[in-house]
Amino acid sequence: MSTEDRREQLLDAGVELFGRRPYDEVSIDEIARAAGISRGLLYHYFPTKRDFVVAVLRRAVDVVTALTAPDPELPPVERIDAALDAFLDYAENHAAAYATLFTTRGGGDPEIRAVMDEGRERRVDILLDGIAGQLLADGSAARESPVLRSAVRGWISFVEGMLLRWLAERDLDRDQLRVLLREALIGAIAAAGRVDPRLGLAAGPG
Amino acid sequence: MSTEDRREQLLDAGVELFGRRPYDEVSIDEIARAAGISRGLLYHYFPTKRDFVVAVLRRAVDVVTALTAPDPELPPVERIDAALDAFLDYAENHAAAYATLFTTRGGGDPEIRAVMDEGRERRVDILLDGIAGQLLADGSAARESPVLRSAVRGWISFVEGMLLRWLAERDLDRDQLRVLLREALIGAIAAAGRVDPRLGLAAGPG
Numbered sequence: 001m002s003t004e005d006r007r008e009q010l011l012d013a014g015v016e017l018f019g020r021r022p023y024d025e026v027s028i029d030e031i032a033r034a035a036g037i038s039r040g041l042l043y044h045y046f047p048t049k050r051d052f053v054v055a056v057l058r059r060a061v062d063v064v065t066a067l068t069a070p071d072p073e074l075p076p077v078e079r080i081d082a083a084l085d086a087f088l089d090y091a092e093n094h095a096a097a098y099a100t101l102f103t104t105r106g107g108g109d110p111e112i113r114a115v116m117d118e119g120r121e122r123r124v125d126i127l128l129d130g131i132a133g134q135l136l137a138d139g140s141a142a143r144e145s146p147v148l149r150s151a152v153r154g155w156i157s158f159v160e161g162m163l164l165r166w167l168a169e170r171d172l173d174r175d176q177l178r179v180l181l182r183e184a185l186i187g188a189i190a191a192a193g194r195v196d197p198r199l200g201l202a203a204g205p206g
Numbered sequence: 207m208s209t210e211d212r213r214e215q216l217l218d219a220g221v222e223l224f225g226r227r228p229y230d231e232v233s234i235d236e237i238a239r240a241a242g243i244s245r246g247l248l249y250h251y252f253p254t255k256r257d258f259v260v261a262v263l264r265r266a267v268d269v270v271t272a273l274t275a276p277d278p279e280l281p282p283v284e285r286i287d288a289a290l291d292a293f294l295d296y297a298e299n300h301a302a303a304y305a306t307l308f309t310t311r312g313g314g315d316p317e318i319r320a321v322m323d324e325g326r327e328r329r330v331d332i333l334l335d336g337i338a339g340q341l342l343a344d345g346s347a348a349r350e351s352p353v354l355r356s357a358v359r360g361w362i363s364f365v366e367g368m369l370l371r372w373l374a375e376r377d378l379d380r381d382q383l384r385v386l387l388r389e390a391l392i393g394a395i396a397a398a399g400r401v402d403p404r405l406g407l408a409a410g411p412g
Contacts, residue, residue, distance in 0.1 A: 103319065113309065146377035150368055151386055157367020158394075162360035171352035180357055180401050187393025188364075195378075195386050 007045055010035050014056035015063070019094030023053050054111050060097065061119035064090055068123075070130030080131055080182045088163075088178060095167050102164050120156050127152050132189050137200035147196035151188040158184055213251055216241050220262035221269070225300030229259050260317050266303065267325035270296055274329075276336030286337055286388045294369075294384060301373050308370050326362050333358050338395050343406035353402035357394040364390055 001009070013035040017026055028049050032042045046052035067086040070079045091098045101116070125143075132148055133139030142148055159181055166177055193201025207215070219241040223232055234255050238248045252258035273296055274289040297304045307322070331349075338354055339345030348354055365387055372383055399407025 146375075147382055147386060150371060150378055150383070151390065153371050154364040154368035154386075154390060158360040158364040160367070161363025162356050165356060165359050169352075172356055176353055176401050177356070180353060180360075180397055183397030183400055184357065184360060184390075184394050187397055188390050191386055191389030191393055194389055195382050 006037075010037075010042065010045055010052075011056055011059040014052060015060055015094070015097070018053075018056060018097040018100070021096050022100040023056075023097065024100065028052075050109070050111075054115060057101070057112060057115050060094070061115060061122075065119070065122055065126070069126065072130070076131060076134040077182065077186075079134070080185060081178060083131075084178050084181055087159075088174060091163055091167070099164065099167055102160050120153065123156055124149060124152050127155075127185075131185070132192075135186065135189050135201070136193065141199050145192065145196050145199055148189065148192040148199060151192035152185075155185050155188045158188075212243075216243075216248065216251055216258075217262055217265040220258060221266055221300070221303075224259075224262060224303040224306070227302050228306040229262075229303065230306065234258075256315070256317075260321060263307070263318060263321050266300070267321060267328075271325070271328055271332070275332065278336070282337060282340040283388065283392075285340070286391060287384060289337075290384050290387055293365075294380060297369055297373070305370065305373055308366050326359065329362055330355060330358050333361075333391075337391070338398075341392065341395050341407070342399070347405050351398065351402050351405055354395065354398040354405060357398035358391075361391050361394045364394070 010031075014031065017023075017031060017034050028042065029039060031049075031052065032039045035042065042052075046055060064087065067090055068083040070083050072079075074082060101112075128142045128149065132152060133142040136142055162177070162181065166172060172180070190201060193199045216237075220237065223229075223237060223240050234248065235245060237255075237258065238245045241248065248258070252261060270293065273292040276285045276289050278285075280288060307318075334348045334354065338358060339348040342348055368383070368387065372378060378386070396407060399405045
């Protein structure tokens with residue numbers, strides 16, 4: 001196996017492992033065993049467990065970003081729903097990792113924080129280009145408005161907080177959750193349109 | 207000074223000190239100096255720095271809860287604005303504490319997390335009773351709906367995420383921020399009303 005392939009395989013094993021159990025409870029030995037390699041070889045690729053955790057997290061952010069990319073073929077509301085469904089599938093299948101990450105925020109680790117913040121900023125850009133722009137009369141203004149960027153960034157926190165609660169309580173069914181998240185996004189974009197009239201908010205999509 | 211008074215004075219000094227500088231950068235010696243007592247006496251009240259940090263945080267949650275209590279004399283929108291103004295004042299005046307807390311989440315400390323989660327749940331109850339209930343035809347349904355509770359909990363994360371960004375970037379003026387937060391709350395409650403028709407959402411307040 002090439003170095004690059006081996007590294008990829010280790011990251012995939014990490015995503016699976018941390019998805020099922022909190023990463024602070026998984027030992028380096030377990031990771032090596034799950035990947036079918038020696039502890040020594042694992043250290044060759046990732047000198048510390050933290051290096052491994054950060055690399056797995058980067059991988060997860062890339063996977064989620066790709067999975068939730070808005071489909072330009074769909075009209076805006078369906079586009080939001082499809083991206084939310086893909087995101088909720090991923091979060092449900094990796095619930096342990098999601099809960100650990102968003103509960104502890106990496107225990108204050110600045111590098112883990114930076115990866116998560118980068119992931120959020122990428123998601124904001126994708127939402128501004130792929131969704132907010134469709135709901136505005138002048139889509140090109142979407143990237144230029146700090147008001148809209150703030151609203152979308154706030155909505156990402158909304159999703160994080162609501163999902164963390166949902167994974168623990170499961171007191172809504174998944175359809176209700178998805179519609180609530182979608183309507184909250186449309187509401188946040190509409191709120192931005194009322195605060196910043198230059199956005200030229202188009203009539204509601206519904 | 208009585209034991210109780212001294213303890214209160216120490217907590218007030220802590221709120222001020224951590225408001226200006228991240229609490230992980232403030233030493234026990236500085237805390238003792240700021241409160242005008244010996245390190246030994248401080249340890250008498252709070253055996254570890256962590257005990258002190260947790261107690262200061264509890265105090266801050268109590269103060270914010272009292273400051274942001276909705277005023278039942280005001281109509282709904284003004285009621286939200288008044289509570290948000292009080293909250294934003296407090297967050298601006300204690301920006302270092304706010305940024306540290308919400309960036310690091312207490313470095314994964316379970317007790318700090320528990321205090322923050324308790325604070326959020328109290329705020330959810332207050333918002334359900336004092337604000338969401340006013341916007342619904344049947345205000346008494348507000349406490350019973352997991353959909354509405356989720357939406358309000360999500361909005362609290364929305365505020366946390368947006369405010370953290372705003373304290374770092376300051377790219378909106380404060381009025382824009384307040385209106386955006388208010389409209390997002392009204393939007394989240396309206397979204398809950400669409401998902402859970404038993405809420406009997408009243409016509410919009412505006």
